Amino acid sequence: MSIATFLTRTRGNRDTAQPFGVQDFLAYGYLVLGVLIILVPVLWTFFSSIKSEVAVDSFDTRVLPMAQVEAEIDGVGPKPVWIHTAPDGTRTEVFKAGPTRMMTEVARLAAPEDVYEVPRDELAPKEEVRVAVENYLDPLLKRNGQENFHFATYLYNSVFVTVAATLITLLINAMAAFALSKYRFPGRLTFTLLIVATLLIPASIILVSLFFVVWSFGIFGSLWGVIIPAAATPTGVFLLRQYMLTIPDELLEAARMDAASEWRIFWRIIIPLSLPALSVLAILSVIWRWNDFLWPLIVLISDPNKHTLQLGLTQFAGEFNSDFHYILAMTVVTLIPITLVFVWLQRFITTGIATTGLK
Amino acid sequence: MTHTLELNDIRKSFGQVDVIHGIDLAIEDGEFVVFVGPSGCGKSTLLRLIAGLDDPSSGDILLRGRRVNGVPASERGLSMVFQSYALYPHMSVRQNLSFGLENIRMPREEIRSRVEDAAKLLQIEHLLDRRPGQLSGGQRQRVAIGRAIVREPVIFLFDEPLSNLDAELRLQMRVEISNLHAQLGNTMIYVTHDQIEAMTMADRIVVLRGGRIEQVGRPLDLYNHPANKFVAGFIGAPQMNFLSGTLDGRVLTLDSGMVRDVPVAEPGQGETVTLGIRPEAVGVSLDGHGDEQITVENYEQLGAVTYIYGVFPNGESLTVQHAHQIPLTRGQTIGVSFPTEAFHIFGGAGERALEMQR
Numbered sequence: 001m002s003i004a005t006f007l008t009r010t011r012g013n014r015d016t017a018q019p020f021g022v023q024d025f026l027a028y029g030y031l032v033l034g035v036l037i038i039l040v041p042v043l044w045t046f047f048s049s050i051k052s053e054v055a056v057d058s059f060d061t062r063v064l065p066m067a068q069v070e071a072e073i074d075g076v077g078p079k080p081v082w083i084h085t086a087p088d089g090t091r092t093e094v095f096k097a098g099p100t101r102m103m104t105e106v107a108r109l110a111a112p113e114d115v116y117e118v119p120r121d122e123l124a125p126k127e128e129v130r131v132a133v134e135n136y137l138d139p140l141l142k143r144n145g146q147e148n149f150h151f152a153t154y155l156y157n158s159v160f161v162t163v164a165a166t167l168i169t170l171l172i173n174a175m176a177a178f179a180l181s182k183y184r185f186p187g188r189l190t191f192t193l194l195i196v197a198t199l200l201i202p203a204s205i206i207l208v209s210l211f212f213v214v215w216s217f218g219i220f221g222s223l224w225g226v227i228i229p230a231a232a233t234p235t236g237v238f239l240l241r242q243y244m245l246t247i248p249d250e251l252l253e254a255a256r257m258d259a260a261s262e263w264r265i266f267w268r269i270i271i272p273l274s275l276p277a278l279s280v281l282a283i284l285s286v287i288w289r290w291n292d293f294l295w296p297l298i299v300l301i302s303d304p305n306k307h308t309l310q311l312g313l314t315q316f317a318g319e320f321n322s323d324f325h326y327i328l329a330m331t332v333v334t335l336i337p338i339t340l341v342f343v344w345l346q347r348f349i350t351t352g353i354a355t356t357g358l359k
Numbered sequence: 360m361t362h363t364l365e366l367n368d369i370r371k372s373f374g375q376v377d378v379i380h381g382i383d384l385a386i387e388d389g390e391f392v393v394f395v396g397p398s399g400c401g402k403s404t405l406l407r408l409i410a411g412l413d414d415p416s417s418g419d420i421l422l423r424g425r426r427v428n429g430v431p432a433s434e435r436g437l438s439m440v441f442q443s444y445a446l447y448p449h450m451s452v453r454q455n456l457s458f459g460l461e462n463i464r465m466p467r468e469e470i471r472s473r474v475e476d477a478a479k480l481l482q483i484e485h486l487l488d489r490r491p492g493q494l495s496g497g498q499r500q501r502v503a504i505g506r507a508i509v510r511e512p513v514i515f516l517f518d519e520p521l522s523n524l525d526a527e528l529r530l531q532m533r534v535e536i537s538n539l540h541a542q543l544g545n546t547m548i549y550v551t552h553d554q555i556e557a558m559t560m561a562d563r564i565v566v567l568r569g570g571r572i573e574q575v576g577r578p579l580d581l582y583n584h585p586a587n588k589f590v591a592g593f594i595g596a597p598q599m600n601f602l603s604g605t606l607d608g609r610v611l612t613l614d615s616g617m618v619r620d621v622p623v624a625e626p627g628q629g630e631t632v633t634l635g636i637r638p639e640a641v642g643v644s645l646d647g648h649g650d651e652q653i654t655v656e657n658y659e660q661l662g663a664v665t666y667i668y669g670v671f672p673n674g675e676s677l678t679v680q681h682a683h684q685i686p687l688t689r690g691q692t693i694g695v696s697f698p699t700e701a702f703h704i705f706g707g708a709g710e711r712a713l714e715m716q717r
Contacts, residue, residue, distance in 0.1 A: 248443065248445065250441050250443055250445040251445050251447065253410075253412050253432070253439075253441070253445065254439070254441060254445035254446075254447070254506075255447075255458070256411075256412065256431065256432040256433050257410060257412075257432055257433070257437065257438055257439045257459075258433075258438075258458050258459030258462055258506070258510070259433045259434070259436075259459055259462040259463050259510075260433060260458070260459075260462045261433065261462070264462060268447075268458070269447060272449045273448070273449060
C-alpha cells in the first residue's frame with residue numbers, strides 16, 4: 001500500500017467509507033496551515049538562537065547552524081579558514097593575509113609566509129555545523145562582557161510576578177464569578193455586563209490613569225505595582241461565571257442543608273468543581289503575566305534589580321547595535337518555563353470535565 | 360404541647376405569581392407525612408420553605424415552637440434528600456457522608472463511627488471509597504439518604520426521591536424508607552406526585568392543589584372519605600368513577616337513567632351533583648342484570664383482577680375492577696350494580712362531599 005493510499009483512508013469499511021474528497025483535503029490543509037503558522041516562528045527562533053553571531057547578523061537563512069572554521073596559524077594567531085577554488089578546479093585551504101579586495105592576499109594554512117593573490121570571488125568560507133552554545137552561556141554565566149544581564153534576578157522577578165498575580169487573579173475572579181453566577185441580587189446582570197464591557201477598553205487608554213493610581217498607592221517601582229493592577233481580569237470573571245452557571249444549584253442547596261457556610265461552599269464545592277475553568281484561566285494568566293512588557297516597563301524601568309525577564313531582554317537591543325544572537329537565545333530560555341506550565345496544566349482541562357458525576 | 364413543625368398561614372409568591380395561598384399545618388414528632396399533588400401544586404415549594412432554602416412571603420414557620428423564618432437552611436438542623444440526589448461529584452461516598460458533620464465541627468472519631476453506622480444500615484459499606492459517578496441509581500439514592508441520616512436531623516425532608524429510579528427499584532426503596540422510618544423514629548416529610556407512594560408510606564397524607572391544602576388525613580380516611588371530587592379522583596388507582604346526576608330531596612337521578620334513594624344528611628333542591636363510586640365497588644353480572652347496562656369497550660385480564668372499561672348508552676364511561684377472572688368480549692353488554700353504601704356524592708361543582716347518614 002502506498003503512502004498516499006494510507007494517508008487518504010477514511011472511516012468505515014469498503015462499502016460505507018466516503019472517498020477522500022475536496023472537503024477532507026481543505027480541512028487537513030487548513031489544519032496543517034494552522035500548525036505551521038504557530039510552529040514555524042518558534043522553531044525559527046530556536047534554530048536561529050544556536051547560530052553564530054556572524055550567521056545571525058548576516059541573515060543566514062539556512063536552517064542548520066553553519067559557522068566558519070577557524071584555525072590557529074603559527075606566528076599569526078586564530079584566523080577564519082577559506083577555500084580557494086582555482087579555475088582548474090583544485091581546492092586549497094587558505095587564510096586571508098590582508099584586507100579583502102578584488103585581488104585578495106591569501107596564504108595556505110601550512111605555509112603562512114607564502115602570500116599570494118587570488119580573485120575574491122574564488123574564495124568561499126570553509127563551514128562546519130556548530131551549535132553556538134556561547135549564545136546561551138555568555139549571558140547566563142556573565143562571560144564575554146555580558147556582566148549586566150542578571151538572569152537569576154530577572155527569573156526570580158518574573159516567577160514572583162507570574163505566580164503571585166496568577167494566584168490573586170484566580171482567587172478574586174473566582175469569588176466574583178461565584179457571586180455573579182450563584183447569588184440572586186438586583187443588578188447582577190448589570191454588574192456582569194459592566195465587567196465584560198471593560199474588555200472593550202484598550203489597556204493603552206487607561207495607562208496614564210493606571211499610572212496615577214499605582215503611584216498614589218505607593219507601589220510604583222515595586223513588583224506589586226505590576227501584580228495588583230493585573231489581578232482582576234474581565235475575561236477571567238466572565239469565563240469562570242459561565243462555567244459556574246453549569247454547576248447545579250441543587251449541589252449548593254445540598255451543602256446548605258449540610259450546614260456548610262457560604263465560604264465553605266465556595267472552597268469545598270465551587271472551587272473543586274470549577275477546576276477545569278480555573279486551569280484555563282491559570283494558563284491564560286501565566287502567559288499574560290510572563291509575556292507582559294509594556295506595563296512592567298513603565299513601573300519597573302528605574303530599578304534594574306526589579307526587571308523581569310522580558311525587560312532584561314531589552315538590554316541586548318541598543319540604539320546602534322543589537323545582539324540578536326543573545327536576544328534569540330534568551331527568548332528561548334524564557335519560553336521554557338511557560339511551556340512546562342502549559343504541559344502540566346493542560347491535563348486538568350480534559351480530566352476535570354470527566355468528574356461531573358451528576359445525573 | 361408543641362409540635363415538631365407548625366406552619367401558620369404560609370404564603371409564597373414569586374414576583375406576581377402566587378404559588379402558596381395560606382397553608383396551616385402541624386406535624387407531630389415521629390410522624391411520616393407525605394405531601395402529594397399534581398405537578399405545580401406547590402408541594403416542592405412548601406418543602407423548600409420548611410428546609411429554609413426559600414423564605415415565605417408571609418406566615419410563620421415554627422420548629423419545636425421556635426420561629427425559624429429567616430434562619431438559614433444551614434442552621435435549621437434539618438436534612439434533605441434531593442430528587443437529583445445532588446451528591447458532591449468530586450468527593451468519595453465517605454466524604455459525601457462526613458461533609459455535613461465536618462461542617463458542624465464534630466470530632467473525627469464520632470464522624471467515623473456515625474458514617475460507618477449509616478453505611479451499615481443502608482448496606483453501602485463496600486461503596487465508601489467510590490465516587491458518585493461510579494454508582495448506580497439505586498446506590499446513589501442510598502448514599503443520598505445516608506447523607507441525611509448521619510446528621511440525625513429533627514426532620515428528614517424528601518423531595519421526590521424515587522422518581523429517577525426504575526419501577527422495581529422504586530418498590531424496593533419504598534419499603535426500605537418505610538423500614539428506616541420505623542427504625543429511626545424521626546419525623547419525615549416526603550413530597551411525591553405518586554399517590555401509591557403516599558398511600559403506602561404515609562402516617563398522614565396532605566393533598567395539595569394549586570397551592571392550597573385539599574385534605575389532610577390518614578391514607579385510608581382519605582380513600583374512604585374524600586373531602587371533595589379532586590381528592591377522590593387523586594387517591595386510588597384506577598381512578599374513581601364520576602357520574603353526573605341531579606339530587607332532588609333524597610332521590611338521586613343519574614343522567615344515565617338510574618334512580619336511587621340516597622341517605623344524604625341534607626336533602627337536595629334539584630341541583631346538579633356528581634356520584635363517585637370506586638371501580639372495585641361496582642358489581643358485575645354477565646347476563647345483563649343489574650342497575651344499569653354498559654358496553655364493554657376494552658378490558659384487561661391481569662389474572663388476579665380484571666379491569667373492564669365500558670360506556671353507558673349516554674356516553675359516560677365507567678371503569679370496573681372485578682376480583683376474578685371472567686370471560687369477556689369487546690362490544691358485549693354486561694350488567695353493573697351500584698351498592699348505595701359505596702356512594703360518594705359531591706355537590707357544589709365537586710368542591711365538597713355531601714354528608715351521608717350511615
